Amino acid sequence: GAVVSQHPSRVICKSGTSVKIECRSLDFQATTMFWYRQFPKKSLMLMATSNEGSKATYEQGVEKDKFLINHASLTLSTLTVTSAHPEDSSFYICSARDFRREGETQYFGPGTRLLVL
Amino acid sequence: GQNIDQPTEMTATEGAIVQINCTYQTSGFNGLFWYQQHAGEAPTFLSYNVLDGLEEKGRFSSFLSRSKGYSYLLLKELQMKDSASYLCAPMDSNYQLIWGAGTKLIIKP
Numbered sequence: 001g002a003v004v005s006q007h008p009s010r011v012i013c014k015s016g017t018s019v020k021i022e023c024r025s026l027d028f029q030a031t032t033m034f035w036y037r038q039f040p041k042k043s044l045m046l047m048a049t050s051n052e053g054s055k056a057t058y059e060q061g062v063e064k065d066k067f068l069i070n071h072a073s074l075t076l077s078t079l080t081v082t083s084a085h086p087e088d089s090s091f092y093i094c095s096a097r098d099f100r101r102e103g104e105t106q107y108f109g110p111g112t113r114l115l116v117l
Numbered sequence: 118g119q120n121i122d123q124p125t126e127m128t129a130t131e132g133a134i135v136q137i138n139c140t141y142q143t144s145g146f147n148g149l150f151w152y153q154q155h156a157g158e159a160p161t162f163l164s165y166n167v168l169d170g171l172e173e174k175g176r177f178s179s180f181l182s183r184s185k186g187y188s189y190l191l192l193k194e195l196q197m198k199d200s201a202s203y204l205c206a207p208m209d210s211n212y213q214l215i216w217g218a219g220t221k222l223i224i225k226p
Contacts, residue, residue, distance in 0.1 A: 044160070044204075044216040093159045104148060104208060108159040 002028045004096050006109035013084055014117055021079045021112045023094030029074035030096035034106060035067070037090045044093065050077055084116045119143050121217035123205050128223045129195055137190045137203050137220045145210020151179050151190045152204040154219065160204055163190070192222075200224045 003026040013019050023033060035047045035056075048064075050056035050071035058064045068080040077096075081088055091113050095106040120142045129135040141149070148167035152160035166172055166181035166188060178191040190203055202219040209215055 041218070043218045046213065046216075049213075103165075104212060105150070105162055105165055106214065107162060108152075111159040 002026075002096070002098065002107040004030075004094065004107050004109040006094055006112050008112060009110060010113045010115075012115045012117065015085055016083055019081045019084055019114060021081075021092055021094075021114075023077045023079070023096065023109050025075045025096040025098070025107075028096075028098040030077075031074070031099045032097045033071055033077040034095045034097075035069060035077075035079050036093045036095065038093060038111075039090055047079075081114065084114070086116045089114055089116045119209060119215050121205055121207065121215060123203075123217055123220045125218070126221045126223065128225060129192075131195055131197060131224055131226050133195050134191065134193050135195060135222065137192070137205075137222065139188045139190075139205030139217075141186050141188070141205065141207045141215070143207045143209040143215055146183060147208040147210065147212055149179075149181055149188050149208065150206045150214065151177075151188075152206060153201050154204060155201045163203075195224050197224050197226070 005024045007022045033050050036044045038044050046059050047062045048056040048058045048069050050069050052071050052074050056069040071077040091111050093111040095108045097106050122140045150165050151163040153163050154160040164179040166179050171180045176193045181188045202221045204219040206214040
């Protein structure tokens, strides 16, 4: 399967700071990238979908000014958590899809564990 | 509404076979995925079914019945490393994956 990387894998920050998470598709061009968050023992929650070169589509209840998504190229998407607060602490996972090659299959990055103090 | 029903937890013995069932209700349907997720890690892709029937891939097989809104994942020759959560994720008419909490599979020696 396709390889997706995420960086950093773990980050601890102070409340009020911003954190940027990078998601890269390493061996394919991702026509679409997805950002999820997951709380312990809970299901994945889709935050937003982004297509290269266009604005991200945010799910209901997700603040787009707080969770900034940039899909600048076919291999890179970034999620910036602005003015992070302790309730933003979670496991953030990106996934990528190459529709032309893999159809609808999403391949996940390893995730980023964010802890806001 | 959209709904997924999987057992919360299952226990099986190393070397045995286990079947994890999933029933779903979605607005439209564009196939169903199974993912494996080890504790503290991101999901990894196992299988994709879009037509009725059984798809076999090594020790893992996945079955789909669209008319019944039913799928199962069959794991053979269980190994300790198969201890993980297994997520059934149907895709709706908007090509969006619908996620449940998954089934935690515990393998005992």
